[in-house]
Amino acid sequence: MSRTVIHGGLVVTASDEIHADVLIEGGRVIALAAHGSDVAEGWTGRRIDASGKYVIPGGVDAHTHMEMPFGGTYASDTFETGTLAAAWGGTTTIVDFAIQSKGGSLKAGLDAWHEKAEGKCAIDYGFHMIMSDVNASSLKEMDQLVSAGVTSFKLFTAYPGVFLSDDGQILRAMQQAGSNGGLVMTHAENGLAIDVLVEQALARGERDPRYHGEVRKALLEAEATHRVIKLSQVAGAPLYVVHVSAEEAVAEIARARDEGHPVFGETCPQYLFLSTDNLAEPGFEGAKYVCSTPLRPKEHQAALWRGLRTNDLQVVSTDHCPFCFNGQKEMGRDDFSKIPNGMPGVENRMDLLHQAVVDGHIGLRRWIEIACATPARMFGLYPKKGTIAPGSDADIVLYDPHAEQTISAATHHMNVDYSAYEGKRLTGRVETVISRGVTVIDNHAYVGHAGHGTYLPRGICQFAH
Ligand code: URP
Ligand code: ZN
Ligand code: ZN
Numbered sequence: 329m330s331r332t333v334i335h336g337g338l339v340v341t342a343s344d345e346i347h348a349d350v351l352i353e354g355g356r357v358i359a360l361a362a363h364g365s366d367v368a369e370g371w372t373g374r375r376i377d378a379s380g381k382y383v384i385p386g387g388v389d390a391h392t393h394m395e396m397p398f399g400g401t402y403a404s405d406t407f408e409t410g411t412l413a414a415a416w417g418g419t420t421t422i423v424d425f426a427i428q429s430k431g432g433s434l435k436a437g438l439d440a441w442h443e444k445a446e447g448k449c450a451i452d453y454g455f456h457m458i459m460s461d462v463n464a465s466s467l468k469e470m471d472q473l474v475s476a477g478v479t480s481f482k483l484f485t486a487y488p489g490v491f492l493s494d495d496g497q498i499l500r501a502m503q504q505a506g507s508n509g510g511l512v513m514t515h516a517e518n519g520l521a522i523d524v525l526v527e528q529a530l531a532r533g534e535r536d537p538r539y540h541g542e543v544r545k546a547l548l549e550a551e552a553t554h555r556v557i558k559l560s561q562v563a564g565a566p567l568y569v570v571h572v573s574a575e576e577a578v579a580e581i582a583r584a585r586d587e588g589h590p591v592f593g594e595t596c597p598q599y600l601f602l603s604t605d606n607l608a609e610p611g612f613e614g615a616k617y618v619c620s621t622p623l624r625p626k627e628h629q630a631a632l633w634r635g636l637r638t639n640d641l642q643v644v645s646t647d648h649c650p651f652c653f654n655g656q657k658e659m660g661r662d663d664f665s666k667i668p669n670g671m672p673g674v675e676n677r678m679d680l681l682h683q684a685v686v687d688g689h690i691g692l693r694r695w696i697e698i699a700c701a702t703p704a705r706m707f708g709l710y711p712k713k714g715t716i717a718p719g720s721d722a723d724i725v726l727y728d729p730h731a732e733q734t735i736s737a738a739t740h741h742m743n744v745d746y747s748a749y750e751g752k753r754l755t756g757r758v759e760t761v762i763s764r765g766v767t768v769i770d771n772h773a774y775v776g777h778a779g780h781g782t783y784l785p786r787g788i789c790q791f792a793h
Pocket of ligand 3: 391392393647649
């Protein structure tokens with residue numbers, strides 16, 4: 329059985345910062361030992377010097393869309409390219425969204441996503457299920473999926489005719505989840521009202537990407553967030569609201585939590601670091617930043633950071649859904665509503681959140697909590713993933729907190745022709761990445777392979793039941 333010791337580093341988890349050596353055997357963490365102790369010194373096998381480095385759990389990105397079909401095209405990262413890019417950025421687990429097609433079963437959707445991912449991934453992966461057709465049969469199927477380790481279900485109040493479920497369908501899915509241990513995730517924006525505003529904007533000749541942000545109003549995110557929270561209370565089920573971007577939506581989640589309801593919120597780096605100023609970039613450049621929920625005016629960022637500090641928001645995922653500027657985003661050059669929705673980011677999340685530590689928005693352990701430990705607990709993967717503890721998978725990142733880097737499409741590994749953070753200078757950089765004891769990134773060199781990553785059947789949410 330292969331053995332490794334990572335010695336001399338500062339081990340940072342959601343709960344501790346300790347100077348310790350990490351002993352690994354056969355893909356799992358065996359023990360943490362005091363620096364220089366006999367057990368660490370005598371540990372046979374590979375020795376990795378982590379002096380001056382953080383030793384952190386591999387990132388858990390609970391919201392990705394590899395190869396997602398959207399608006400007549402597909403997200404440009406495959407499971408192969410997307411998980412490789414994730415590894416470069418210090419993420420060792422993704423949870424991607426399988427999609428039920430209209431008229432199709434949950435099982436057919438899940439089988440299709442297994443086929444896309446199997447044998448392709450550089451890191452471990454699990455699936456959520458997007459429900460686009462809630463009916464008696466798909467509701468029943470939810471029970472089977474929970475038993476099989478797909479324990480979370482995304483429902484949309486947006487995208488009429490594509491993904492939208494009505495309030496009755498959402499309530500039924502929540503009731504089912506309430507009885508089977510599943511977790512309903514919601515994309516909360518009032519899609520029917522947004523479509524009216526889209527039509528009116530286009531009729532006024534407002535066609536450029538800036539209007540994507542204007543029609544998808546913060547109030548319509550807040551209204552839908554309020555509505556799904558109330559539905560979850562009626563159903564007696566927990567709720568996880570994805571990609572929260574508006575201050576008013578954070579307030580709805582905070583209020584529900586203050587009242588004692590099991591409501592959870594996720595935000596994404598794009599809402600923390602980018603704004604409507606990007607959507608307004610001239611020459612159709614704003615299309616690079618079209619995603620839903622949309623980027624908001626800068627003033628919303630303070631509420632998101634505050635929510636992350638106060639635990640009104642618990643998770644930062646990427647919603648990685650890349651579309652190339654050339655050929656894909658361009659589909660909406662004359663009509664913002666035809667720009668495929670989504671942005672790249674799976675490679676940048678851990679670094680951007682470390683920058684947030686450097687900038688004083690969050691503390692060091694909170695970085696690990698929102699990027700590793702809490703997503704793992706939220707989606708039934710903890711303590712296998714999300715921490716460094718005896719028995720955990722040896723998914724470990726050596727992170728150099730002093731290295732400087734500049735984000736660029738010229739150097740990133742995501743299969744997309746632009747970076748949303750082009751030219752952004754960051755302090756901190758991933759140096760080495762280990763997945764289940766196997767080195768994937770070795771001192772800034774990729775040494776992994778497609779197919780190393782295995783499928784992760786998940787348990788139920790560890791906060792809600
Ligand atoms: O714009 C986005 N977020 N695209 C991906 C699909 C979704 O709604 O999460
Ligand atoms: Zn969504
Ligand atoms: Zn998404």
